[in-house]
Amino acid sequence: MAQVVAVIASTHHPFYYKASTATGADRPPFADEWVAKILRFRETLTRARPDVLVMVGSDHFHQLWLDNMPQFLVGKAPFYDANWYNEEREFGLPRMLLRGQEDLSAHVLRQGLDAGFDLAFSNELRIDHSITCPIITLRPEADLPIVPIYTNIFAPPLPQPKRFVQLGRTIRELVESWPSDLRVAVVGTGHLSLELGGPRQFGPHGPDPEFDRRAVDWIANGDLEGCLSEVTLDSLHAPGNATHGFMDFMLMMGVAGDGIKADYVDTYDLFHTMEAYFTWYPNGAGSAPEGVQA
Amino acid sequence: MSKYLLNKFLFTVDRDPALVERYRDDPAGTVTWWESTLANTILNCTTGESSTWQRFDDEERAALTAHDYPALFALGAHPFLTLTLFIAMFERDHAEPLGFQKQYALRLQHFDLPYPDIAT
Numbered sequence: 001m002a003q004v005v006a007v008i009a010s011t012h013h014p015f016y017y018k019a020s021t022a023t024g025a026d027r028p029p030f031a032d033e034w035v036a037k038i039l040r041f042r043e044t045l046t047r048a049r050p051d052v053l054v055m056v057g058s059d060h061f062h063q064l065w066l067d068n069m070p071q072f073l074v075g076k077a078p079f080y081d082a083n084w085y086n087e088e089r090e091f092g093l094p095r096m097l098l099r100g101q102e103d104l105s106a107h108v109l110r111q112g113l114d115a116g117f118d119l120a121f122s123n124e125l126r127i128d129h130s131i132t133c134p135i136i137t138l139r140p141e142a143d144l145p146i147v148p149i150y151t152n153i154f155a156p157p158l159p160q161p162k163r164f165v166q167l168g169r170t171i172r173e174l175v176e177s178w179p180s181d182l183r184v185a186v187v188g189t190g191h192l193s194l195e196l197g198g199p200r201q202f203g204p205h206g207p208d209p210e211f212d213r214r215a216v217d218w219i220a221n222g223d224l225e226g227c228l229s230e231v232t233l234d235s236l237h238a239p240g241n242a243t244h245g246f247m248d249f250m251l252m253m254g255v256a257g258d259g260i261k262a263d264y265v266d267t268y269d270l271f272h273t274m275e276a277y278f279t280w281y282p283n284g285a286g287s288a289p290e291g292v293q294a
Numbered sequence: 295m296s297k298y299l300l301n302k303f304l305f306t307v308d309r310d311p312a313l314v315e316r317y318r319d320d321p322a323g324t325v326t327w328w329e330s331t332l333a334n335t336i337l338n339c340t341t342g343e344s345s346t347w348q349r350f351d352d353e354e355r356a357a358l359t360a361h362d363y364p365a366l367f368a369l370g371a372h373p374f375l376t377l378t379l380f381i382a383m384f385e386r387d388h389a390e391p392l393g394f395q396k397q398y399a400l401r402l403q404h405f406d407l408p409y410p411d412i413a414t
Binding site: 060061065066067068084085086089090154155156157196197198199200201202203237238241242271 | 298301302305308309311336337338367372373374375376377378381382392395396398399400402403404405407408409412413414
């Protein structure tokens with residue numbers, strides 16, 4: 001069966017690409033430290049030597065729209081074009097083309113349906129920065145086939161937080177029951193406290209540093225019990241009006257497992273939002289010292 | 295009242311570079327034209343099937359016509375859609391990085407939790 005060689009949860013900051021590639025007077029003062037952190041984070045994926053990436057993200061009203069809105073959707077296509085005009089316009093993101101791993105998509109859909117998740121699917125999906133940001137930060141070669149999984153953290157009514165956790169646990173089981181000898185990394189992105197289009201947006205820090213501190217503790221310790229006891233659809237309004245993206249972190253905690261501490265934790269306090277990076281190595285895969293594995 | 299239709303306006307304008315400029319330059323004309331031609335379009339239908347019942351109420355039409363993003367926030371338009379489109383239209387008018395985004399936040403300072411409901 002396939003092996004989950006890394007579980008990675010990250011924020012997805014669309015400004016990283018522009019900040020990291022800017023030079024001279026255009027380069028923001030926080031760029032060098034940000035790049036250094038990303039390079040260390042990238043190494044946590046590289047050393048796991050994945051063959052396939054399962055990518056969990058959330059469409060930001062690009063292809064998925066209110067006339068036909070799925071709660072959880074799995075892409076099943078040989079290719080995925082990526083990034084949209086308004087992401088090019090606002091963030092300078094490049095157009096990309098990623099290969100798909102259709103066998104794993106089919107397995108996740110069939111077995112996921114049978115496991116109690118009525119997953120939607122797409123055979124022609126143009127993915128957005130919730131998935132391309134971690135490709136840019138973690139695998140800029142964009143050379144591995146992917147299985148994109150979209151969640152609705154954006155357009156209420158939303159699924160409950162516990163449902164994200166359950167889906168994460170199920171994704172882990174589904175990947176590990178895939179009859180393949182390939183090495184799979186599950187990479188998902190969300191947000192800590194975040195406000196977009198509201199009065200608390202674009203402050204010197206994220207809108208709720210105390211929530212961020214607690215959230216990082218929950219994730220780093222795999223503390224799903226503590227997290228689920230406090231996080232509700234209502235409670236997530238308080239830290240910032242876009243904080244429901246935290247539920248994608250909860251999904252990734254479900255993938256990593258209850259009570260499983262992250263092997264790698266890093267944060268970066270930026271204007272506007274706290275960046276946070278976590279890696280787990282199930283079964284110790286990839287946790288050898290740097291340089292040991294080719 | 296239709297938060298859905300407000301969002302549909304913001305969504306369809308935001309994804310069309312020509313419409314972004316047209317709405318920036320002529321908001322009243324663009325809103326009138328959009329409501330009479332596109333409001334009832336079902337976005338994934340390409341052969342003429344459409345809805346028949348979509349229209350703005352006066353308050354919604356006025357908010358869009360005035361580029362009044364605090365009013366759109368109050369009406370429950372999706373904040374991400376409003377922000378993204380208004381950045382596209384007006385960030386260029388501010389010399390300081392994030393100048394427009396910070397002004398935007400200031401103009402919404404009178405809102406406290408709970409914010410207007412955005413569920414559609």
